[in-house]
Amino acid sequence: MRFATKTKLLSGTALITLGFLSTAALAQEASIAFASGELGATSYNPVTSSNLNSATSLIYDRLVEQDADQSYHPHLATSWEEAADGMSWTFKLKDGVTFHDGTAFNAQSVADWIPDFAETENAYLVGAVASVEVIDDLTVKFVMSRPEPNLLYNLASSFMGVPGAAAYDSMGEDFGVTGAVGTGPFKLESFSIGLETVLVRNDDYAWASDLSENQGAAHLERVTFREIPDQSTAFLELKTGGIDVLLGVPTDFLQILKAESNVTVIQMPGTGINYMPINVTAAPFDDIKVREATGLAINQEAIVASIYNGVGAPAHNFLIASLPEAEVDPSLNVSHDLDRANALLEDAGWVMGDDGVRIKDGAPLSVKLFTQNGTEFTSLTQVVQAQLADIGMQAEITVFDSSTIRDEYKNNRHQLAVRGYDWNNSDILDWFFSGERLGYPNVSMWKDEEGQRLNDVAMKDSKNSAERIANFKAYHEYVLSQHLFVPIYQPTTNIAYNSERVNVPDPVRGTRFRSQTVLDMTVVE
Template identity: 85%
Template sequence: MRYATKTKLLSGTALLAVGFLSSAVLAQDVTIAFAADELGATSYNPVTSSNLNSATSLIYDRLVEQDADQSYHPHLATSWEEAPDGMSWVFHLKDGVTFHDGTPFNAQSVADWIPDFTDTENAYLVAAIESVEIVDDLTVKLVMSRPEPNLLYNLSSTFMGVPGSAAYEEMGDEFGVSGAVGTGPFKLDSFAIGLETVLVRNEDYAWASDLSENQGVAHVGQITFREVPDQSTAFLELKTGGIDLLLGVPTDFLEILKVESNIAIIQMPGTGINYMPINVTSAPFDDIKVREATGLAVNQEAIVASIYNGVGAPAHNFLIGSLPEAQVDPMLNVTYDVDKANTLLEEAGWVMGDGNVRTKDGTPLSVKLFTQNGTEFTSLTQVIQAQLAEIGMEAVITVFDSSTIRDEYKNNRHQLAVRGYDWNNSDILDWFFSGKRLGYPNISMWEDAEGQRLNDVAMEDSKNSDERIANFKAYHEYVLSQHLFVPIYQPTKNIAYNSDRVNVPDPVRGTRFRSQTVLDMTVVE
């Protein structure tokens, strides 16, 4: 794999080519604050990173794009054909595309790129591709080891932005940190981990997807993406002009923002849920009755009404409601039932003690409840704490930044945590519950032979879309039966921007705020 062969930096000339340019502020610059769930990225290497953000899609283009209605649209690929047996795909590539360093994008680029996923956390995205055959300079054939009905979704993922193979080879481990080369409408100018990312316009860009009206160079000259961990601070900066656009606006800020004459709000359908993973290896949660009781203590409807003012929807399983795999046996959905929760805890030997905290063999039912910083998550975690107290469980809250909390997960120092994910495909079950991913992202620390079998069938043995839905539904139902997490809330995606500074297209095309939207953004003169 080329990624592991070199660790040297690009030469000064090459660095200029990838976008490490003058720090002079360009005209038509825009400042954007990341959403809370996008904080903490340590690299813009889409092949190896497990945590990417909205800026990534501006640096790299993808072969395929997905719209909000789940339809797929050509981008670097102009068209494709799947063999009737699903054992090969042919992709026809766009002519005239170049990477930021001036090298051409062609069939060889695809052939060089796919093998780089080997032995990475993202290898599952291309696991069904056995080989890449170059038909001609602008045509590739993906030979499959098995049918992969999810291939177009995978190719539209942020993790499958296509990097420039020459820079990937030369930069090695520094790719995505000291520099990044894609074909996208913006180039990486600077990246200060945990602080900000500065992108500058790609003046040669002329190959947008049909999700953008603007097919050429972006109207915006420079974008500074800032990491603002405290959402209240980001909210205040939007009002006072420090930020032009805020991704992931907390729902409780919406009513306040609506009265601001220069603030516009766009609401998009949600593509994830907020939930509470349960570490099944940490007592008392190694007892399935305690895990089930914990889930029954959470009142999802009350949370939507009180915290989110009725915006969004309660979550009762692990998948967003628009996915067919979410339509499970109703008996497996997790719903509030405090009486049953108390009964289960009594059966598990936990009796109510002094101070309304249960005990067992002299040990109080006191647990660690982790969350990441940000107004929305801390407020939600406090409500969860109060609801758990109603069944005699004392939850002690600790707030971490997004990077530190991942270290806690990986080192198995957690019990409960309030968090969210953003992914509109059922393979998120593999990401968070496969025994091959213990620590992170498998925060539940769940390793189960039957669960892994069902996971592997869903991921690898589905011959078509109908089979894939059935297999993932069966896997989802088994996961639910093991009480590995507590579903809480399915949010909307809220974007707010200063209309005195920028114009943002509404509705936003695509499932997320990505390059197709930024290409159509303009700065108010």
């Protein structure tokens, strides 16, 4: 009522000015569409979730940040020191940091947080931390059960955003769903699973990492992240102003977007692989010869040329090319070889039928080929289907949304699938091939004694970086020898934004589009 009374006293000119001010205030927001690989998150609990998205990093800060050149930068931790024997790490923490609920971030916050990982899927991230000691209010010490040369990488991951202990304990299983409390530059206002996430600015924020030019509160007041499963729809929304930023732009849209006068495209080095996991427990793929033949049927170079217009690179093993663990014995890399593929199938008893489909014991070589919705994945899957037909394998495609397809994996109802991952570290091998994670994320359903031994050595017995590289390379080579998947494509990371609406820093700092970029985003005046 007070506002209404006051409005009546304003002159016409003042009212017009007020209207402009209100519009400008409302305009300090942006709408961002997730990349297809980020769809389907059911919680913003970084401790327990196996699927997080870009919005997570805006809610929670991390102790350490990683830049695109793989270097590590202080954030909530201002400095760190590793003991010479690798058996302890000491972190100095930033002063004056508070959680969204007003509680202080300090050494006790870290000590309360690390034990929460126990018995979760993400426990491996702190598996080498035996205990956490509070030295003083701003100094914390990790006492290690073994050396962990990968600790800084782990601490920089989205899964290690630091939640507020009080809220985490009081909300229980609802934490990350009905509410989420971190120290990040934005607060969670609402979360509609499968639809959108709305974040509002943390006005008290004053502790950004040096990956951001802006060290204070974000320029944007509100950010809405939308889930748009169909990439063609997301593309049209960007063109017509329905969204301001599109993450994970499909490569086949790049030339079209670059021709739009109001659209700017940023390309970043890729941090993942598109591949086809093979369910080793489902016939006929319980036969290693059939698995190997399946891999040899895929022509990676032709796919890069035809679907991706030469952008990105063919993938011939499971790791991105920039990792030293990807430099395996060349004979183990998977490349197109139709003659050998057909010979292997003949040797396995699969005879070519008159209709071009192989037969064994009266049954056709007909398999299920799953994929998730989105233009890029469906287009890629159709090409894979055609290439499998060249060896007499009939693949029936089924398209699922990202949540449903995980249920299919967990219930072991799949044979082949076309999917991708986004992770720039060799421990992705543990995530997708450890026998302790059958169904999802171990979509290959592979449980192997020697494989698990090599996995455990790589994950737990590496005393330094050199040993870790050697151990993961050995594990990677063994995985390749078992033909558990078919590598297909190493994409670039493409971001497009409406340059008439927002400004996005270029180059994007960090390995991914995260909070450091959003902090520096502004609305076009």
